[in-house]
Protein backbone atom coordinates (compact mmCIF):
# COMPACT_ATOMS: atom_id res chain seq x y z
CA UNK A 1 0.00 0.00 0.00
CA UNK A 2 1.10 3.47 -0.77
CA UNK A 3 1.54 5.92 2.02
CA UNK A 4 -0.81 8.88 1.76
CA UNK A 5 0.58 12.39 1.43
CA UNK A 6 0.97 14.00 4.83
CA UNK A 7 -0.18 17.38 3.56
CA UNK A 8 -3.28 16.74 1.45
CA UNK A 9 -3.91 13.27 2.85
CA UNK A 10 -5.38 12.28 -0.49
CA UNK A 11 -2.78 11.48 -3.08
CA UNK A 12 -0.16 8.81 -2.58
CA UNK A 13 3.13 10.14 -1.24
CA UNK A 14 5.87 9.87 -3.81
CA UNK A 15 8.38 12.34 -2.39
CA UNK A 16 10.07 11.21 0.81
CA UNK A 17 12.28 13.65 2.56
CA UNK A 18 14.42 13.71 5.58
CA UNK A 19 14.24 17.13 7.08
CA UNK A 20 15.89 18.66 10.10
CA UNK A 21 14.08 20.82 12.64
CA UNK A 22 15.62 24.06 13.89
CA UNK A 23 16.48 22.09 17.01
CA UNK A 24 18.51 19.69 14.97
CA UNK A 25 16.11 16.77 15.10
CA UNK A 26 15.68 14.64 12.04
CA UNK A 27 12.22 13.81 10.85
CA UNK A 28 10.72 12.20 7.80
CA UNK A 29 8.11 13.70 5.57
CA UNK A 30 6.03 11.98 2.93
CA UNK A 31 4.35 14.14 0.32
CA UNK A 32 2.76 13.86 -3.05
CA UNK A 33 4.44 15.55 -5.99
CA UNK A 34 2.03 18.48 -5.97
CA UNK A 35 2.27 19.26 -2.29
CA UNK A 36 6.02 18.87 -2.33
CA UNK A 37 6.23 21.44 -5.06
CA UNK A 38 3.74 23.87 -3.56
CA UNK A 39 5.65 23.72 -0.30
CA UNK A 40 8.77 24.56 -2.15
CA UNK A 41 10.45 21.34 -1.06
CA UNK A 42 11.17 20.53 -4.64
CA UNK A 43 11.95 23.81 -6.34
CA UNK A 44 9.96 24.67 -9.41
CA UNK A 45 11.67 27.30 -11.49
CA UNK A 46 9.60 29.16 -14.03
CA UNK A 47 9.92 28.23 -17.68
CA UNK A 48 11.32 24.82 -16.90
CA UNK A 49 9.59 21.50 -16.95
CA UNK A 50 8.42 20.29 -13.58
CA UNK A 51 10.83 18.33 -11.53
CA UNK A 52 8.44 15.42 -11.36
CA UNK A 53 8.35 15.20 -15.12
CA UNK A 54 12.09 15.32 -15.41
CA UNK A 55 12.62 12.74 -12.74
CA UNK A 56 10.06 10.35 -14.10
CA UNK A 57 11.59 10.76 -17.53
CA UNK A 58 14.83 9.54 -16.05
CA UNK A 59 13.22 6.78 -14.11
CA UNK A 60 11.63 5.37 -17.23
CA UNK A 61 14.97 5.05 -18.90
CA UNK A 62 16.94 3.71 -15.99
CA UNK A 63 16.60 1.53 -12.96
CA UNK A 64 16.71 4.28 -10.39
CA UNK A 65 13.73 5.58 -8.49
CA UNK A 66 12.60 9.16 -8.21
CA UNK A 67 13.65 8.97 -4.60
CA UNK A 68 17.15 7.84 -5.40
CA UNK A 69 17.58 10.69 -7.86
CA UNK A 70 16.17 13.28 -5.48
CA UNK A 71 18.65 12.09 -2.87
CA UNK A 72 21.70 12.37 -5.08
CA UNK A 73 24.35 14.78 -3.88
CA UNK A 74 28.03 15.16 -4.69
CA UNK A 75 30.22 14.25 -1.70
CA UNK A 76 32.83 16.78 -2.81
CA UNK A 77 31.02 20.00 -3.73
CA UNK A 78 27.69 19.11 -2.05
CA UNK A 79 25.69 19.97 -5.14
CA UNK A 80 22.39 18.09 -5.20
CA UNK A 81 20.90 16.71 -8.37
CA UNK A 82 17.85 18.91 -7.86
CA UNK A 83 20.09 22.00 -7.72
CA UNK A 84 21.78 20.90 -10.90
CA UNK A 85 18.43 20.57 -12.64
CA UNK A 86 17.56 24.12 -11.67
CA UNK A 87 20.69 25.72 -13.05
CA UNK A 88 21.85 23.21 -15.64
CA UNK A 89 25.35 23.57 -14.26
CA UNK A 90 27.41 21.01 -12.38
CA UNK A 91 29.54 21.95 -9.39
CA UNK A 92 32.68 19.88 -9.85
CA UNK A 93 34.29 17.05 -11.78
CA UNK A 94 33.10 14.46 -9.27
CA UNK A 95 29.47 15.19 -10.15
CA UNK A 96 29.84 13.18 -13.34
CA UNK A 97 30.41 10.08 -11.21
CA UNK A 98 28.18 11.03 -8.29
CA UNK A 99 25.19 11.65 -10.59
CA UNK A 100 26.11 9.02 -13.14
CA UNK A 101 22.82 7.09 -13.17
CA UNK A 102 20.71 10.20 -13.53
CA UNK A 103 23.13 12.02 -15.77
CA UNK A 104 23.76 9.42 -18.44
CA UNK A 105 20.22 9.53 -19.92
CA UNK A 106 20.48 13.30 -20.02
CA UNK A 107 23.89 13.20 -21.67
CA UNK A 108 22.69 10.68 -24.20
CA UNK A 109 19.74 12.86 -25.08
CA UNK A 110 21.98 15.88 -25.59
CA UNK A 111 24.50 14.02 -27.71
CA UNK A 112 22.42 11.89 -30.04
CA UNK A 113 22.72 8.77 -27.95
CA UNK A 114 26.44 8.99 -27.26
CA UNK A 115 27.89 8.65 -23.78
CA UNK A 116 31.56 7.95 -24.53
CA UNK A 117 34.23 10.39 -25.56
CA UNK A 118 36.29 9.40 -28.59
CA UNK A 119 38.04 12.68 -29.32
CA UNK A 120 41.23 14.30 -28.17
CA UNK A 121 42.96 13.05 -25.03
CA UNK A 122 45.35 15.15 -22.94
CA UNK A 123 48.93 14.24 -23.72
CA UNK A 124 49.77 13.70 -20.07
CA UNK A 125 47.49 10.66 -20.09
CA UNK A 126 49.77 9.02 -22.63
CA UNK A 127 48.89 7.32 -25.85
CA UNK A 128 47.02 4.14 -24.85
CA UNK A 129 43.68 5.90 -24.66
CA UNK A 130 44.39 7.89 -27.76
CA UNK A 131 45.01 4.65 -29.64
CA UNK A 132 41.80 3.20 -28.29
CA UNK A 133 39.91 6.25 -29.50
CA UNK A 134 41.54 6.04 -32.89
CA UNK A 135 40.43 2.45 -33.13
CA UNK A 136 36.82 3.32 -32.35
CA UNK A 137 36.87 6.02 -34.98
CA UNK A 138 38.64 3.93 -37.61
CA UNK A 139 36.25 1.03 -37.14
CA UNK A 140 33.36 3.36 -37.68
CA UNK A 141 34.98 4.84 -40.77
CA UNK A 142 35.56 1.31 -42.01
CA UNK A 143 31.87 0.53 -41.56
CA UNK A 144 30.94 3.61 -43.54
CA UNK A 145 33.43 2.83 -46.30
CA UNK A 146 32.03 -0.69 -46.65
CA UNK A 147 28.44 0.60 -46.61
CA UNK A 148 29.26 2.99 -49.41
CA UNK A 149 31.20 0.35 -51.34
CA UNK A 150 34.45 2.29 -51.15
CA UNK A 151 36.48 -0.89 -50.97
CA UNK A 152 39.90 0.56 -51.66
CA UNK A 153 39.51 2.96 -48.76
CA UNK A 154 38.12 0.13 -46.62
CA UNK A 155 41.20 -2.00 -47.29
CA UNK A 156 43.46 0.86 -46.24
CA UNK A 157 41.45 1.41 -43.09
CA UNK A 158 41.60 -2.27 -42.26
CA UNK A 159 45.40 -2.24 -42.54
CA UNK A 160 45.57 0.84 -40.37
CA UNK A 161 43.36 -0.81 -37.73
CA UNK A 162 45.54 -3.94 -37.74
CA UNK A 163 48.73 -2.01 -37.13
CA UNK A 164 47.11 -0.15 -34.26
CA UNK A 165 45.74 -3.34 -32.74
CA UNK A 166 49.18 -4.90 -32.75
CA UNK A 167 50.62 -2.06 -30.69
CA UNK B 168 45.97 47.75 -22.48
CA UNK B 169 44.11 50.63 -24.03
CA UNK B 170 40.68 49.57 -25.14
CA UNK B 171 40.21 52.98 -26.76
CA UNK B 172 43.02 52.08 -29.08
CA UNK B 173 41.51 48.73 -29.84
CA UNK B 174 38.17 50.29 -30.76
CA UNK B 175 39.63 52.29 -33.62
CA UNK B 176 40.11 49.47 -36.07
CA UNK B 177 38.48 46.11 -36.68
CA UNK B 178 40.56 43.04 -35.98
CA UNK B 179 42.25 41.77 -39.14
CA UNK B 180 39.92 38.79 -39.29
CA UNK B 181 36.92 41.07 -39.79
CA UNK B 182 38.47 43.02 -42.63
CA UNK B 183 37.08 40.40 -44.93
CA UNK B 184 38.56 38.18 -47.56
CA UNK B 185 39.07 34.54 -46.85
CA UNK B 186 37.54 31.72 -48.85
CA UNK B 187 33.80 32.02 -49.54
CA UNK B 188 33.56 35.13 -47.41
CA UNK B 189 30.70 36.58 -49.44
CA UNK B 190 28.42 34.18 -47.56
CA UNK B 191 30.50 32.88 -44.67
CA UNK B 192 31.83 35.98 -42.95
CA UNK B 193 33.96 34.10 -40.46
CA UNK B 194 34.46 30.73 -38.89
CA UNK B 195 35.50 29.99 -35.36
CA UNK B 196 36.20 27.08 -33.04
CA UNK B 197 35.87 27.22 -29.29
CA UNK B 198 37.08 24.66 -26.77
CA UNK B 199 35.70 24.46 -23.23
CA UNK B 200 38.16 23.34 -20.56
CA UNK B 201 38.34 23.20 -16.78
CA UNK B 202 41.28 22.83 -14.45
CA UNK B 203 41.56 19.58 -12.50
CA UNK B 204 41.36 19.95 -8.74
CA UNK B 205 39.18 23.08 -8.82
CA UNK B 206 35.39 23.04 -8.55
CA UNK B 207 33.45 24.41 -11.52
CA UNK B 208 32.51 28.06 -11.28
CA UNK B 209 29.15 27.63 -9.53
CA UNK B 210 30.93 26.07 -6.53
CA UNK B 211 34.24 27.85 -6.57
CA UNK B 212 35.34 30.13 -3.72
CA UNK B 213 36.52 33.68 -4.39
CA UNK B 214 40.01 32.59 -3.51
CA UNK B 215 39.95 29.66 -5.92
CA UNK B 216 38.48 31.85 -8.62
CA UNK B 217 41.47 34.16 -8.35
CA UNK B 218 43.83 31.19 -8.34
CA UNK B 219 42.28 29.96 -11.56
CA UNK B 220 42.85 33.37 -13.15
CA UNK B 221 46.46 33.41 -11.99
CA UNK B 222 47.13 29.87 -13.17
CA UNK B 223 45.84 30.59 -16.63
CA UNK B 224 47.48 34.00 -16.89
CA UNK B 225 50.82 32.60 -15.89
CA UNK B 226 50.48 30.02 -18.62
CA UNK B 227 49.21 32.34 -21.34
CA UNK B 228 51.20 35.48 -20.60
CA UNK B 229 54.44 33.68 -20.00
CA UNK B 230 56.14 32.32 -23.07
CA UNK B 231 53.63 29.48 -22.66
CA UNK B 232 51.72 29.84 -25.88
CA UNK B 233 54.13 31.61 -28.16
CA UNK B 234 53.10 35.00 -29.42
CA UNK B 235 52.19 38.13 -27.51
CA UNK B 236 48.94 38.13 -25.61
CA UNK B 237 47.07 40.84 -23.75
CA UNK B 238 44.98 40.30 -20.68
CA UNK B 239 41.96 42.38 -19.76
CA UNK B 240 40.75 42.09 -16.19
CA UNK B 241 37.00 42.46 -16.49
CA UNK B 242 36.63 43.57 -12.90
CA UNK B 243 38.81 46.56 -13.61
CA UNK B 244 37.32 47.92 -16.80
CA UNK B 245 34.05 49.79 -17.06
CA UNK B 246 30.85 48.72 -18.77
CA UNK B 247 31.67 50.56 -22.00
CA UNK B 248 35.02 48.79 -22.34
CA UNK B 249 33.38 45.45 -21.68
CA UNK B 250 30.82 46.21 -24.35
CA UNK B 251 33.58 47.02 -26.84
CA UNK B 252 35.02 43.55 -26.23
CA UNK B 253 31.60 41.97 -26.77
CA UNK B 254 31.07 43.87 -30.01
CA UNK B 255 34.45 42.60 -31.18
CA UNK B 256 33.46 39.02 -30.31
CA UNK B 257 36.43 38.76 -27.96
CA UNK B 258 34.18 37.94 -25.03
CA UNK B 259 30.62 36.76 -24.54
CA UNK B 260 27.82 38.63 -22.86
CA UNK B 261 27.87 35.83 -20.32
CA UNK B 262 31.39 36.71 -19.26
CA UNK B 263 30.35 40.34 -18.76
CA UNK B 264 27.41 39.26 -16.62
CA UNK B 265 29.45 36.79 -14.56
CA UNK B 266 30.85 37.92 -11.22
CA UNK B 267 34.20 37.82 -9.48
CA UNK B 268 37.71 37.43 -10.86
CA UNK B 269 37.47 36.91 -14.61
CA UNK B 270 38.91 38.22 -17.81
CA UNK B 271 40.16 37.54 -21.28
CA UNK B 272 43.55 37.01 -22.83
CA UNK B 273 43.80 37.61 -26.51
CA UNK B 274 46.40 37.61 -29.23
CA UNK B 275 47.30 40.99 -30.61
CA UNK B 276 45.59 40.33 -33.92
CA UNK B 277 42.44 39.24 -32.04
CA UNK B 278 42.27 35.93 -33.90
CA UNK B 279 42.75 33.91 -30.71
CA UNK B 280 41.44 34.44 -27.22
CA UNK B 281 41.01 32.66 -23.92
CA UNK B 282 38.09 33.68 -21.75
CA UNK B 283 38.80 32.98 -18.11
CA UNK B 284 36.00 32.06 -15.70
CA UNK B 285 33.06 32.34 -18.04
CA UNK B 286 30.92 29.19 -17.73
CA UNK B 287 34.06 27.06 -17.62
CA UNK B 288 37.52 27.96 -16.35
CA UNK B 289 38.75 28.30 -19.91
CA UNK B 290 37.02 29.02 -23.16
CA UNK B 291 39.65 28.96 -25.87
CA UNK B 292 38.69 30.47 -29.19
CA UNK B 293 40.26 30.93 -32.61
CA UNK B 294 38.59 32.84 -35.44
CA UNK B 295 39.39 33.53 -39.11
CA UNK B 296 37.55 35.18 -41.94
CA UNK B 297 35.77 33.03 -44.48
CA UNK B 298 35.88 29.26 -44.31
CA UNK B 299 39.18 28.12 -42.81
CA UNK B 300 38.14 25.47 -40.34
CA UNK B 301 41.10 23.16 -40.83
CA UNK B 302 43.61 25.92 -40.23
CA UNK B 303 41.65 27.03 -37.21
CA UNK B 304 41.58 23.53 -35.80
CA UNK B 305 45.29 23.14 -36.32
CA UNK B 306 45.93 26.39 -34.49
CA UNK B 307 43.54 25.86 -31.61
CA UNK B 308 44.64 22.26 -31.13
CA UNK B 309 48.23 23.41 -30.81
CA UNK B 310 47.24 26.23 -28.48
CA UNK B 311 45.31 23.75 -26.35
CA UNK B 312 48.37 21.43 -26.22
CA UNK B 313 50.56 24.32 -25.16
CA UNK B 314 48.17 25.36 -22.42
CA UNK B 315 47.91 21.80 -21.25
CA UNK B 316 51.65 21.52 -20.77
CA UNK B 317 51.23 23.87 -17.81
CA UNK B 318 47.67 23.18 -16.72
CA UNK B 319 46.07 19.86 -15.80
CA UNK B 320 42.68 19.74 -17.43
CA UNK B 321 39.72 17.99 -15.83
CA UNK B 322 39.38 14.87 -17.94
CA UNK B 323 37.33 11.71 -17.48
CA UNK B 324 38.15 8.39 -19.17
CA UNK B 325 34.53 7.95 -20.24
CA UNK B 326 33.24 11.49 -20.72
CA UNK B 327 36.36 13.25 -21.94
CA UNK B 328 36.95 16.91 -21.11
CA UNK B 329 34.62 17.77 -18.26
CA UNK B 330 32.50 20.90 -18.51
CA UNK B 331 30.17 22.66 -16.12
CA UNK B 332 27.26 22.00 -18.45
CA UNK B 333 26.96 18.40 -19.65
CA UNK B 334 25.87 19.62 -23.08
CA UNK B 335 29.50 20.60 -23.77
CA UNK B 336 31.18 17.52 -22.31
CA UNK B 337 33.53 15.33 -24.35
CA UNK B 338 35.46 17.37 -26.86
CA UNK B 339 34.14 20.66 -25.49
CA UNK B 340 34.20 21.82 -29.09
CA UNK B 341 31.91 24.32 -30.68
CA UNK B 342 32.43 24.96 -34.35
CA UNK B 343 30.51 27.94 -35.62
CA UNK B 344 30.25 29.94 -38.79
CA UNK B 345 28.89 33.45 -39.11
CA UNK B 346 26.67 33.67 -42.13
CA UNK B 347 25.27 36.43 -44.27
CA UNK B 348 22.08 35.11 -45.86
CA UNK B 349 20.21 38.10 -47.29
CA UNK B 350 18.76 36.30 -50.31
CA UNK B 351 17.36 33.39 -48.30
CA UNK B 352 15.82 35.95 -45.99
CA UNK B 353 14.42 38.04 -48.82
CA UNK B 354 12.79 35.12 -50.63
CA UNK B 355 11.49 33.58 -47.41
CA UNK B 356 13.38 30.34 -48.02
CA UNK B 357 15.23 30.84 -44.75
CA UNK B 358 12.62 28.81 -42.86
CA UNK B 359 13.54 25.73 -44.86
CA UNK B 360 17.15 26.28 -43.99
CA UNK B 361 16.28 26.57 -40.30
CA UNK B 362 14.44 23.27 -40.43
CA UNK B 363 17.30 21.53 -42.23
CA UNK B 364 19.74 22.86 -39.63
CA UNK B 365 17.56 21.58 -36.84
CA UNK B 366 17.48 18.13 -38.40
CA UNK B 367 21.26 18.19 -38.47
CA UNK B 368 21.37 18.97 -34.73
CA UNK B 369 22.77 22.41 -35.30
CA UNK B 370 21.99 25.52 -33.29
CA UNK B 371 21.16 28.80 -34.97
CA UNK B 372 21.81 32.01 -33.15
CA UNK B 373 22.09 35.71 -33.78
CA UNK B 374 25.19 37.71 -34.51
CA UNK B 375 26.47 37.59 -30.97
CA UNK B 376 25.98 33.92 -30.29
CA UNK B 377 24.46 32.44 -27.19
CA UNK B 378 21.32 34.15 -26.02
CA UNK B 379 21.01 36.49 -28.97
CA UNK B 380 18.12 36.21 -31.33
CA UNK B 381 18.55 35.30 -34.94
CA UNK B 382 17.18 38.47 -36.49
CA UNK B 383 18.28 40.38 -39.54
CA UNK B 384 20.31 38.68 -42.23
CA UNK B 385 23.16 37.44 -40.07
CA UNK B 386 23.22 34.08 -38.39
CA UNK B 387 25.60 31.98 -36.42
CA UNK B 388 25.27 28.28 -36.86
CA UNK B 389 27.04 25.79 -34.64
CA UNK B 390 27.23 22.15 -33.62
CA UNK B 391 25.53 20.96 -30.45
CA UNK B 392 26.82 17.43 -30.13
CA UNK B 393 30.22 17.28 -28.43
CA UNK B 394 30.31 13.66 -27.30
CA UNK B 395 30.74 10.45 -29.27
CA UNK B 396 32.45 12.02 -32.24
CA UNK B 397 35.92 13.33 -32.77
CA UNK B 398 36.81 16.96 -33.31
CA UNK B 399 37.73 16.11 -36.89
CA UNK B 400 34.34 14.53 -37.48
CA UNK B 401 32.54 17.63 -36.23
CA UNK B 402 34.70 19.85 -38.43
CA UNK B 403 34.31 17.54 -41.44
CA UNK B 404 30.55 17.71 -41.14
CA UNK B 405 30.76 21.49 -41.44
CA UNK B 406 33.26 21.36 -44.23
CA UNK B 407 31.67 18.71 -46.41
CA UNK B 408 28.02 18.98 -45.51
CA UNK B 409 26.81 22.02 -43.58
CA UNK B 410 28.74 24.82 -45.27
CA UNK B 411 28.45 23.59 -48.86
CA UNK B 412 24.72 23.18 -48.33
CA UNK B 413 24.26 26.69 -46.98
CA UNK B 414 26.36 28.17 -49.76
CA UNK B 415 24.33 26.26 -52.31
CA UNK B 416 21.00 27.47 -50.87
CA UNK B 417 22.04 31.10 -50.62
CA UNK B 418 23.78 31.17 -54.00
CA UNK B 419 20.74 29.61 -55.62
CA UNK B 420 18.47 32.27 -54.14
CA UNK B 421 20.85 35.07 -55.10
CA UNK B 422 20.92 33.83 -58.67
CA UNK B 423 17.16 33.54 -58.69
CA UNK B 424 16.83 37.12 -57.49
CA UNK B 425 19.17 38.38 -60.19
CA UNK B 426 17.35 36.44 -62.87
CA UNK B 427 13.73 36.68 -61.84
CA UNK B 428 13.48 39.84 -59.76
CA UNK B 429 16.36 42.13 -60.80
CA UNK B 430 14.28 45.25 -60.35
CA UNK B 431 13.20 44.34 -56.82
CA UNK B 432 16.78 43.41 -55.99
CA UNK B 433 18.26 46.64 -57.33
CA UNK B 434 15.57 48.66 -55.67
CA UNK B 435 16.38 47.09 -52.32
CA UNK B 436 20.13 47.46 -52.72
CA UNK B 437 20.13 51.04 -53.99
CA UNK B 438 17.54 52.23 -51.50
CA UNK B 439 19.74 50.93 -48.70
CA UNK B 440 22.80 52.55 -50.21
CA UNK B 441 20.82 55.78 -50.50
CA UNK B 442 19.62 55.62 -46.94
CA UNK B 443 23.13 55.05 -45.63
CA UNK B 444 24.54 57.95 -47.67
CA UNK B 445 21.80 60.37 -46.72
CA UNK B 446 20.30 59.55 -43.34
CA UNK B 447 20.65 62.17 -40.61
CA UNK B 448 19.83 59.82 -37.78
CA UNK B 449 19.94 56.05 -37.89
CA UNK B 450 19.56 53.30 -35.29
CA UNK B 451 21.99 50.40 -35.13
CA UNK B 452 19.23 48.03 -36.18
CA UNK B 453 18.44 50.02 -39.32
CA UNK B 454 22.16 50.30 -40.01
CA UNK B 455 22.51 46.51 -39.89
CA UNK B 456 19.66 46.06 -42.33
CA UNK B 457 20.99 48.54 -44.88
CA UNK B 458 24.59 47.39 -44.55
CA UNK B 459 23.38 43.87 -45.18
CA UNK B 460 21.71 44.92 -48.44
CA UNK B 461 24.73 46.96 -49.41
CA UNK B 462 26.96 43.96 -48.77
CA UNK B 463 24.74 41.81 -50.97
CA UNK B 464 24.80 44.51 -53.67
CA UNK B 465 28.58 44.50 -53.66
CA UNK B 466 28.79 40.72 -53.72
CA UNK B 467 26.41 40.56 -56.67
CA UNK B 468 28.30 43.23 -58.57
CA UNK B 469 25.41 45.72 -58.45
CA UNK B 470 27.41 48.26 -56.48
CA UNK B 471 30.98 48.79 -57.50
CA UNK B 472 32.21 51.91 -55.72
CA UNK B 473 32.24 50.52 -52.17
CA UNK B 474 34.47 47.69 -51.02
CA UNK B 475 33.65 44.92 -48.57
CA UNK B 476 36.32 46.05 -46.12
CA UNK B 477 34.50 49.35 -45.65
CA UNK B 478 31.20 47.57 -45.08
CA UNK B 479 32.70 45.09 -42.62
CA UNK B 480 34.34 47.93 -40.77
CA UNK B 481 31.09 49.88 -40.60
CA UNK B 482 29.33 46.84 -39.12
CA UNK B 483 31.71 47.02 -36.20
CA UNK B 484 32.23 50.70 -35.58
CA UNK B 485 28.56 51.68 -35.80
CA UNK B 486 27.70 49.54 -32.79
CA UNK B 487 26.92 51.51 -29.63
CA UNK B 488 30.09 50.98 -27.61
CA UNK B 489 32.45 51.45 -30.54
CA UNK B 490 30.63 54.59 -31.57
CA UNK B 491 31.04 56.08 -28.12
CA UNK B 492 34.70 55.10 -27.96
CA UNK B 493 35.37 56.68 -31.33
CA UNK B 494 33.50 59.79 -30.35
CA UNK B 495 35.39 60.00 -27.10
CA UNK B 496 32.36 60.58 -24.92
CA UNK B 497 29.24 58.91 -23.59
CA UNK B 498 26.21 59.40 -25.79
CA UNK B 499 22.53 58.82 -25.32
CA UNK B 500 20.50 56.92 -27.90
CA UNK B 501 19.47 60.01 -29.86
CA UNK B 502 23.01 61.38 -30.01
CA UNK B 503 24.30 58.00 -31.09
CA UNK B 504 21.85 57.86 -33.97
CA UNK B 505 22.99 61.24 -35.25
CA UNK B 506 26.68 60.50 -34.89
CA UNK B 507 26.26 57.08 -36.42
CA UNK B 508 24.55 58.58 -39.47
CA UNK B 509 27.31 61.13 -39.84
CA UNK B 510 30.05 58.53 -39.56
CA UNK B 511 28.42 56.34 -42.20
CA UNK B 512 27.88 59.27 -44.57
CA UNK B 513 31.50 60.20 -44.25
CA UNK B 514 32.75 56.66 -44.90
CA UNK B 515 30.49 56.17 -47.89
CA UNK B 516 31.11 59.58 -49.38
CA UNK B 517 27.51 60.62 -48.88
CA UNK B 518 25.87 63.98 -48.76
Ligand SMILES: [Zn+2]
Pocket residue numbers: 005006007008009010011031032033034035036
Ligand atom coordinates in the same frame (compact mmCIF):
# COMPACT_ATOMS: atom_id res chain seq x y z
ZN1 LIG C 1 -0.46 15.99 -1.21
Ligand SMILES: [Zn+2]
Pocket residue numbers: 074075076077078079091092093094095
Ligand atom coordinates in the same frame (compact mmCIF):
# COMPACT_ATOMS: atom_id res chain seq x y z
ZN1 LIG D 1 30.60 17.98 -6.96
